[in-house]
Amino acid sequence: MNKKIVIPGQFISNNVKNAGSGTYVDDGKVYSLLYGILNDKKRINVLPFSGKYIPSRNDLVIGTVIVVTPSNWIFELGSAYDGLLHVSEFPRRVDSAQMKGIMNVGDSAIIRIKDVNTAMKVELTMRERGLRAINYGRVIEIMPTKVPRLIGHSGSMITMLQKETNCEIFVGQNGRVWINGKDNDMDRLGVAIDMISRNSNVSGLTEMIFRFFRNGNDVNDVTRTSFEDTDDIRADDME
Amino acid sequence: MSKPEKFFDENGLRLDGRRVDEIRPMKIEVGVLSRADGSCYLEWGNNKVLAGVFGPRELHPRRMQRPDTAIVRYRYNMAAFSVEDRIRPGPNRRSTEISKVSREAFEPVVMTHLYPSAVIDVFAEVLQADAGTRTAAINAAAIALADAGIPMKGLVSACAVGKVDGKLVLDLGKEEDNYGDADLPVAMTQDGDITLIQMDGNLTQDEFKEAMEMVKVGGKQILEIQREALKSKFSQFKTEEIEEAAVIETPEPDATIDETVGIETEVDESVETDTEVIETEDDNEKVGAVFVEDDANDKEPDENTDDEDVEEGEINE
Incomplete structure (x- = not known):
């Protein structure tokens, strides 16, 4: 098992059949396309350290209205591509005249990406339970590549964050996080989320954040395990 | 700055002491x-x-x-x-x-x-x-x-x-x-x-x-x-557990990964299906993401304990 940092153009493997995301094949060899971490457990994937969100179908995201047209809300999604929410994709019938009353420029909403075509035209929908405009709570932005880290092993991190802060949390795939709770709880949660995104490459992060909540320990107090240790841990974890 | 009298010293080294085939630091x-x-x-x-x-x-x-x-x-x-x-x-x-x-x-x-x-x-x-x-x-x-x-x-x-x-x-x-x-x-x-x-x-x-x-x-x-x-x-690089988790636990959603080089789809998918805690009472209904009420944790004790075990296992090492 191989866990290491790779950079664009770095040779990874001869196993062309397993080339996955973040890689390219040239002359029977697999190279990295990205600066990130190699994950060659099943397929050969490179998970980037950074990068912008790219809309993809069925993602749940948090967007902000930037334009209201007679039939569409146009949402900014923290990506190079804006999304269109047609009135017919709103849960109930809305008249053109009422659109601004429901969501106006600057309002945010939790929305699902219905479709993305090859020209990167992004169609959105809100016709689903749980999708709604956001008119309370806070929205925090993190790097989209760190979303999996914030959620953790089948939700371990996020579950812990909820328990410790009594906040509601929604994580959009585009790196926007909606939180709601008491003001001081949200403050603490905000600090914790910031800590997670700054230390996303540290192992035992859930434990670290847990300690932060219990003792007020800052990240710097935590002794970090070395890279080699981590490798072993992951090997065990596999089984 | 004026033109130097000579560009090489007697040893063939350059003005700043470099060899002819040496780059600057x-x-x-x-x-x-x-x-x-x-x-x-x-x-x-x-x-x-x-x-x-x-x-x-x-x-x-x-x-x-x-x-x-x-x-x-x-x-x-x-x-x-x-x-x-x-x-x-x-x-x-x-x-x-x-x-x-x-x-x-x-x-x-x-x-x-x-x-x-x-x-x-x-x-x-x-x-x-x-x-x-x-x-x-x-x-x-x-x-x-x-x-x-x-x-x-x-x-x-x-x-x-x-x-x-x-x-x-x-x-x-x-x-x-x-x-x-x-x-x-x-x-x-x-x-x-x-x-x-x-x-x-x-x-x-x-x-x-x-x-x-x-x-x-x-x-x-x-x-x-x-x-x-x-x-x-x-330099103090640590692994990112989640991605692994994501990859392990997800049935591969589609076979389009080859085409979408550079855009990871796997992780996202898994995140959604694995992590949600549900707003409503019927707990097998998936809303699709981490949609959480404060008391929702208590409703799915199994899942939570499992997760913690995994997590602890890693930390204790």
Whole structure:
């Protein structure tokens, strides 16, 4: 098992059949396309350290209205591509005249990406339970590549964050996080989320954040395990 | 500064004590700008260059958008204080030309087709100039692009070679550049493909061939320094557990991963299906994401305990 940092153009493997995301094949060899971490457990994937969100179908995201047209809300999604929410994709019938009353420029909403075509035209929908405009709570932005880290092993991190802060949390795939709770709880949660995104490459992060909540320990107090240790841990974890 | 009497000492070493095939020392810092998506500060001899990358982001004016691909914009700029006599700020003939050829130096490696109609902006600011700023800027920009998470087939490394006193030298210094006979900046990919080449002065065919051999060796050395800089950014690198979790527990959602190089779909999918805690009472209904009420944790004790076990196992090690 191989866990290491790779950079664009770095040779990874001869196993062309397993080339996955973040890689390219040239002359029977697999190279990295990205600066990130190699994950060659099943397929050969490179998970980037950074990068912008790219809309993809069925993602749940948090967007902000930037334009209201007679039939569409146009949402900014923290990506190079804006999304269109047609009135017919709103849960109930809305008249053109009422659109601004429901969501106006600057309002945010939790929305699902219905479709993305090859020209990167992004169609959105809100016709689903749980999708709604956001008119309370806070929205925090993190790097989209760190979303999996914030959620953790089948939700371990996020579950812990909820328990410790009594906040509601929604994580959009585009790196926007909606939180709601008491003001001081949200403050603490905000600090914790910031800590997670700054230390996303540290192992035992859930434990670290847990300690932060219990003792007020800052990240710097935590002794970090070395890279080699981590490798072993992951090997065990596999089984 | 005036022309030195001789460019080589009795041992054949250059004015700054380098051998003819030796590059100046290079220092690189990755991710120095917090507002940019990717950035790099690079010192090469007395050159100081700062590169910032933004994007892929929406391209304005829209008429410049290309529906099938992203475009790369590259701005090479010298700070007013970068040279001895103040340089007039703003683009000029020289910097416009350098911007153009530098942009083209990246075209073969940046995977622009993954971001139709978007733009990738590269800004290279020369803070202090000391011969070879365009090559220094390209070296910095390559790292900044990687730091921004832009998919690339490889890094671009640039180095100059030139002739002083009838002798070929690698990576010209200030005096060698100003009073030498030829200057040949070259940018190349890791395979040695030339992506930028310019020449000032004259070289014979044989000299040119020899110069190209020298500069390829220089480029390899620089590539190694660039790699090292990127790898050492996370010296205390730790693994990211989640991605693993995601990959393990997800039934592969689709087989399109090959096509969507650079865009990870797997992780996202799994995150959604694995992590939700539900708003409503019926707990097998999946809302689709981490939709959480405060008391919802208690409703799914099994899942939570499982998770914690996994997590603890890792930490206790």
